Amino acid sequence: MYYCINCQMLHEKSSSVRIFLTGFMTLPSHEKFPLGMCQCESNHAALKAVSNG
Numbered sequence: 001m002y003y004c005i006n007c008q009m010l011h012e013k014s015s016s017v018r019i020f021l022t023g024f025m026t027l028p029s030h031e032k033f034p035l036g037m038c039q040c041e042s043n044h045a046a047l048k049a050v051s052n053g
């Protein structure tokens, strides 16, 4: 798992994801995940549509 800075949520790692080597996100539950940026534009569009209601 990694924390996507585009979506501001956790994603499963995939072959197309770019993981940053120097950044980490620590959750309130004290779990620590590497920062990444997913490449799925359609996924972002879908997420925005959902979050906008």
Ligand SMILES: [Zn+2]
Residues within 6 Å of the ligand: 004, 005, 006, 007, 008, 011, 037, 038, 039
């Ligand atoms: Zn994402």
